[in-house]
Amino acid sequence: MAWGLAAPAVGVIALVALVPIAATAWEALHLHDLRMPWLGRPFAGAANFVEAAYDPRFRAAVIHTVGFATVSVALELVLGLALALAMHAASRGRGLFRTAALLPWTIPTVVAALVWRFIFDAQVGVLTTSLREAGIVGTSFDWFVHPLAAWVPVVAADVWKTTPFVGLLLLAGLQTIDPALHDAARVDGAGPVRRFLTITLPLLAPAIVVAAAFRTLDALRLFDLVYVLTGGGPGTATEPLSMYAFVTLMQRLRFGYGSALSITVFLLTFVFALVWVRALGRALAEERR
C-alpha cells in the first residue's frame, strides 16, 4: 500500500533524474561524435574517462572549479557572518536593512554578470577607469586579458550576489541563540570577543555548515557567471568543469566524451554533498549533546 502510494513520485523521480543520469553514464562508455557518423558509436569502455585523466584542459578545469569554490565560499562565509551580525544588531530600520541586504540575491545571475562585466570593462568600466586615473593600473590594463586578474570579476560577482544568502541563513542561526547565555557571560566578565568565540561561533556552527554546503554545491556547478564574464578565457584560464563539459557536448558535439565529463561533474558534486551531509549530521549531534 505504502509503495503503491509512493509509486507516482518514485516514477517521476526516476523519469526526470535517474533515467537521464543512467543514460548519460551509458553514453559516456561509448565513442560517439555527432559530427563523425562514419565512426559509428562503438562501445569504448572507460576510454573516455582515461582520456579525461590525461587531458590537461580537463585537469585545469578541475583545479579552476575547486579553487573558485574554496576562495569564493570562504569570502562569502566571512562577509556573510559580518552581515548577519550587523543585521542582528540593528535595532532601528531592521526590516529595511534586511530587505536592502537581500537585493543582490534577487537579481538574475546573468543580469548581474552583465553589470559586473560593464564595471570591469577596460574602456568604459567604472572600476578600471578609476584605477587608471589613480595610477594604480597602466593605460592598457584589461582584467579579462590576464589569466589571474580575470578571476577577480568572477569571484567579485559571485561574492556580491550570494553573500546576502549566506547572511540570511546565518541570521536565522543567530536568532536561535538564547540571549540569556550572553547576559550570563557578561556578568561573568567575558568581553565581546570572548563571547563571540565561545558562545556565538560554536552555537552557529550548524548554520555555518548548512550555508557552506549550499554555497559549495552551487560554486562547484559554476557556469553562468564565467560564460557571461570571461567566456572561460583568456585562453582557458577561467574555464570551470561545467563549461568544458558544455563546450565538448554542445560545440564540439562529442557526445561520448562530453557525457563522461558531465558524469565527472555530477560525481564531484555528489561526493561533496555526501561529505557535507555527514558533517552536518555530526554538527547537529554535537549541538544536541
Place this chain on the structure above:
Amino acid sequence: MHRASRDVEPYREERIEPDYIRAGGSDRNAHHLTGATSLADTAVPGIIGAAMPMRTGVLVLLCLSAAAACAPSSRPGPLTFSGSAVGAEADVVRRQLARFGERYPGVRVELRVTPDAADQRRQLYVQWLNARTEEPDVLQLDVIWTAEFAAAGWILPLDAAVPDAGDFVPAALTAARWRGTLYAVPWFIDVGLLYRRTDLVPEAPRSLSGLRDAARRAVETGAAPFGLVWQGARYEGLVTVFLEHLGAFGGGILDEDGRVIVDAAPAVSALTFMRDALAPAGFAPPSVLTWQEEQARFAFQNGDAVFMRNWPYAWGLLADASRSRVAGRFAVAPFPAADGGRPTAALGGAQLAVNAHTADPALARELVAFLTAPEQMLERARLAAQLPARQSLYDSDALAGALPLPLDQIGAAIAAAQTRPVTPVYSELSEILQVRLHRALTGQQEPAAALRDAAAEMRALLARAGLTGEGTAP
C-alpha cells in the same frame, strides 16, 4: 556570419521529431532512438544554461509518450528552406522564394527560421541531419561547414545542378567542394578587409611593416589612441585574423594534402607579429583580445583607431554620417603581405546545400540553382548589401551602384580571398587553434610553444577522425 549574435529566433521544434518516433526494429531506427536519448542526456546537472538541448530533450520525451501527435506529415508538402531571416535578408529571401513558387506552379516554399548565430544554427543542423530528417530540404551553410556535412553524408552532390561552376569566386568554390565534388553552391561571400583612415594614412600600406610603421607613428603622434584594431576574442573571428597574418607571412594551417603545418616558421612569425603588436610599445590595444567585430567597429567609428580589420558589413555603418565620426574619411584594401607572403583576405559567407534525405532532390536542386542565379544575387546585393559569389558580376558593370562599397577596393580583396582549411573537422580544429592563439596572445605561452601544442592536438584530432595524411576519407 561573424556578426554579434542578434536575437535568436525560436526554431521550429516540430521539425526535429519525425525520425525519432518512427520506432521499429531496424538498425536505422535503433540508431535514431539512441540519438534521442543522447539529446535527453544533455539535460544532466552541470550543463546549466544549455537551454536548447534541454528543450529538445523534453520535446523528444513528449513525442515518445504521444507518438501519434508527432507523426510526420505526409509528402508532398511544401519545399522547406532554412537560413538567415533577419532584417533585410528576410525580405530578400521571402521575395525570392515566392518568385520560385510562381515559376513552378503548385510548388510552395516555406522558410524555416533558424538561429542567426552561426554556432547555434550549426548545432541544430547537426542534430537534425544526424536524425535524418527530410526537412529542411535546402540549407544555408557557413563556408566552413560544407566539408563537415559532405563527409558525413548529410548533403547531396550538386555538380549536375550547377553547369557554370567556373563562374564562382575561386576561393568560394574551393570551400564548396569536398574531394573534388561540389556539395554546395556559393550564395554570397564575405572577405576580411583592412579599413584605414584616409585623412591619416592616404595610401594603403604596401607591406605589413608599412602597416606597422604607419600605425605606430599615428599612436606616437597622438593622431589616434590605437593604431590597429582587430577581432581577438577567443572565437572564430580570431582564426580569420590569424589566417590573414599567416597568409601575409606565407604560411598556412593545413597544406594541400591535409597535413598540419601550423607549427612551421611562417606561422610562428605571424603569431609573434600579432603578439608584439599588443606589447606596451606596440600599436594595438590589449583589449582587442576581448573584442569581436562590433567592438572593433565602435573604436574605428569613434575615430579611436587608424586601421581596423573587419568585414564588408561595417562599410555601410561607418559611412553613416549621423552616427559615424569617420564618414567619408576611410577606405578599404586587402590585409598587406610581409616578405615571402601574399596579401590575404579570409573568406566568409554562405553556401546553399541540399539535405541528403530530402523527399524531392530534383526540386531542391532547382531551388539552389534559382537562388544562386545572377539575378537573385544582384537583388541580394542591392537590398541586403551582401557580396555576390559570382566573379562575372564584378567583371561586368552589373553591380555598379548596387553595393555601398567601391567595387575596385572590394575587387582587390576578393582576389586575395583565402579559405579556411577545408576539412570535416574544421570546427574542432578551429577551437584548438582559438585556445592556443589566445594563450599566446595573452602571454600565457610563447608563440612557438603554443603553435607546437596546437599542431600536436590537431594531428591527434585528425588521427582520431581517420583523416590523417593524404586521401583523407571516411
